[in-house]
Amino acid sequence: MSKSTDEISLPFQEKVLPEVLRHRVVSVGEYMELHKKTTENYREFWESVAKDLEWYRPWDKTLDDSNPPFYKWFVGGQLNASHLAVDRHANSWRRNKVAIIWEGEPWENGPKEVRKLTYLDLFREVNRVAYVLKEVYGLKKGDAIGIYLPMIPELPIFMLAAARLGVTFTVVFSGFSSQAITDRMNDAEAKLVVTADGGWRRGKIVPLKEVVDKALENSPTVKHVLVVRRAGIKVNMVEGRDKYLDEVLSSVPLNVYVEPERVKSEDPLYILYTSGTTGKPKGIVHDTGGYLTLLHYTMNQVFDIRDTDVYWCAADIGWVTGHSYIVFGPLMEGATEVMYEGALDYPEPDRWTSIIERYQVSVLYISPTAIRSFMKQGEKWITKHDVGSVRLMHSVGEPINPEAWRWFHKHVGRSKIPFGSTWWMTETGGILISITPGGLLVPMKPGTNGPPIPGVSAEVVGEDGKPLPEEQKGYLVITKPWPGMPLTIHKDPERYVKVYWSKFPGMFLAGDYAIKDRDDYFWILGRADEVLKIAGHRIGTYELESALIQHPAVAEAAVVGVPDQLRGELAEAFVILKVGYNPDQKLKEELMKTVRENYGPIAVFKDIHFVSKLPKTRSGKIMRRVVKAVATGSPIGDVTTLEDEAAVEEVKKAYHELS
Numbered sequence: 001m002s003k004s005t006d007e008i009s010l011p012f013q014e015k016v017l018p019e020v021l022r023h024r025v026v027s028v029g030e031y032m033e034l035h036k037k038t039t040e041n042y043r044e045f046w047e048s049v050a051k052d053l054e055w056y057r058p059w060d061k062t063l064d065d066s067n068p069p070f071y072k073w074f075v076g077g078q079l080n081a082s083h084l085a086v087d088r089h090a091n092s093w094r095r096n097k098v099a100i101i102w103e104g105e106p107w108e109n110g111p112k113e114v115r116k117l118t119y120l121d122l123f124r125e126v127n128r129v130a131y132v133l134k135e136v137y138g139l140k141k142g143d144a145i146g147i148y149l150p151m152i153p154e155l156p157i158f159m160l161a162a163a164r165l166g167v168t169f170t171v172v173f174s175g176f177s178s179q180a181i182t183d184r185m186n187d188a189e190a191k192l193v194v195t196a197d198g199g200w201r202r203g204k205i206v207p208l209k210e211v212v213d214k215a216l217e218n219s220p221t222v223k224h225v226l227v228v229r230r231a232g233i234k235v236n237m238v239e240g241r242d243k244y245l246d247e248v249l250s251s252v253p254l255n256v257y258v259e260p261e262r263v264k265s266e267d268p269l270y271i272l273y274t275s276g277t278t279g280k281p282k283g284i285v286h287d288t289g290g291y292l293t294l295l296h297y298t299m300n301q302v303f304d305i306r307d308t309d310v311y312w313c314a315a316d317i318g319w320v321t322g323h324s325y326i327v328f329g330p331l332m333e334g335a336t337e338v339m340y341e342g343a344l345d346y347p348e349p350d351r352w353t354s355i356i357e358r359y360q361v362s363v364l365y366i367s368p369t370a371i372r373s374f375m376k377q378g379e380k381w382i383t384k385h386d387v388g389s390v391r392l393m394h395s396v397g398e399p400i401n402p403e404a405w406r407w408f409h410k411h412v413g414r415s416k417i418p419f420g421s422t423w424w425m426t427e428t429g430g431i432l433i434s435i436t437p438g439g440l441l442v443p444m445k446p447g448t449n450g451p452p453i454p455g456v457s458a459e460v461v462g463e464d465g466k467p468l469p470e471e472q473k474g475y476l477v478i479t480k481p482w483p484g485m486p487l488t489i490h491k492d493p494e495r496y497v498k499v500y501w502s503k504f505p506g507m508f509l510a511g512d513y514a515i516k517d518r519d520d521y522f523w524i525l526g527r528a529d530e531v532l533k534i535a536g537h538r539i540g541t542y543e544l545e546s547a548l549i550q551h552p553a554v555a556e557a558a559v560v561g562v563p564d565q566l567r568g569e570l571a572e573a574f575v576i577l578k579v580g581y582n583p584d585q586k587l588k589e590e591l592m593k594t595v596r597e598n599y600g601p602i603a604v605f606k607d608i609h610f611v612s613k614l615p616k617t618r619s620g621k622i623m624r625r626v627v628k629a630v631a632t633g634s635p636i637g638d639v640t641t642l643e644d645e646a647a648v649e650e651v652k653k654a655y656h657e658l659s
């Protein structure tokens, strides 16, 4: 959803000052002065934050920048993420405090299942699973496992258990299909995969184990599968490979203790795959010490987390938002949080408001797509419940349009609480640009992200890498190292350098367009590359094209993103068929089904058009830019490198005839 500067200039005038006095409200000037100090001395600043964590061994060097861009934070330090998120609280007064209030999706006059896990419960479960991974499967530091689970407590438990052993984990979003699992398990060389028989989604069971079985046909490194019983459906169990988790756990003592591995600060915690412009998803490798430092800081400054809060991040753990702000961030802070399994509007559009009311949610983290869908359903679903417990909110994943911001701020935020739009991405590990109500709150403006957080240096630059004047659209870059930055792309350090650090040497290229306004607030406008954001889900055009080509009728395909009022963006495909296939509605539906099966249901197409030619460069590369211009009705631009100009007319004709 990219916008011109003109379109968004209006909300600049409107500044909403929250009435809530607990947040120290400061002027932008005052904030920027402080920000300057923290970024000039960013090493000392982040060092002071990292001191709050419990380290087995202190670091010798705050930042090793001897081999850029492969920066290492807190070198020499040793710690353990599972110890910080679980043991510390289980050994404190928080022992019996609720860590996770889990609510299953099934509903019968109320939620059918609610599980409350205290920090002691979590400690116990994490230890027992760690015992299984270590003693039954012999996994150790340096090994990798795959996790393909729905939003059930076993998901954070397995992540924490792996972290306890120094075992790297790769979570695959449970909305992805088998190809995504195969690719990720092979790249990560996972030895074990944990999944569930099935998961609930909108009242239906998604057969997860079946998807894993198909995926593992081509994943030779995976020798073991653990299956959590969730849906109670019968699944195929492969002798010698597959076991039910409850059966394995039945022989593990209740209070078994597994000593946390003392990992190095720069040891990898997890690999999370994310879409880029070309090729297969990139395995972003996050470290331990830097990553947890950024989460600790943002949980406090951005979310103002307190022991009295009930925090709810309504994302899926399969994406980075859930890794950082459902699992490691809030648990490390000893928070009480809600974890919800299913769709926010199931069985009725007030499921989410009923959750807020029943658990008295006070801090809410949610996506603009969800907000827009609530808006469509109307405020009656909000007023049906008491949402007065909410005292702070943030959105994430895509730009939030000022109308949606205002509507949500009015109806959930009672026009007075802090409400931000936190910008970050899989690669950054945690929030980098956001208002910070936990510390110093600057005036809010609907639709903006706000200034970078303390310690983070961001800029908007032009093609020449020089900072642009205010209100000019350019590339968003991070100009100094920050804790939480990637270690590398798994098995492909050259790609890491090429994708993020080569367009503007010495600066991290985020891949977004942004502008900075006269108050130094950032407005992230959307992706500057060919990555789609469908309902906030990051999807590569290349991946959808590859999924389409799996169908025998497809010779070639070009996918582009087009704006959508509800989901932010949708995919639009232009397909060349092989000889002998009929370009009809039936085939279109079949193609959409192929994508759902090969990629997953999150790929939502606005339409598929059949063409006989696609605009290409003389070297044979599809010019998606041209296809996109046709699909969005914008100027085609320079076509001098086109191999055959008639292809543009062909795409135009197909688009206008069939849409």
Ligand code: PRX
Binding pocket: 274, 319, 320, 321, 395, 396, 397, 398, 399, 400, 421, 422, 423, 424, 425, 426, 427, 449, 510, 511, 512, 524, 525, 526, 527, 533, 536, 537, 538
């Ligand atoms: O385009 C930006 C958008 O989401 C991208 C990162 O996607 P992903 O790695 O899946 O992580 C999403 C959750 C952190 C960014 O390049 N984005 C994320 N948050 C915002 C945003 N765009 C505008 N405003 C935001 N608050």
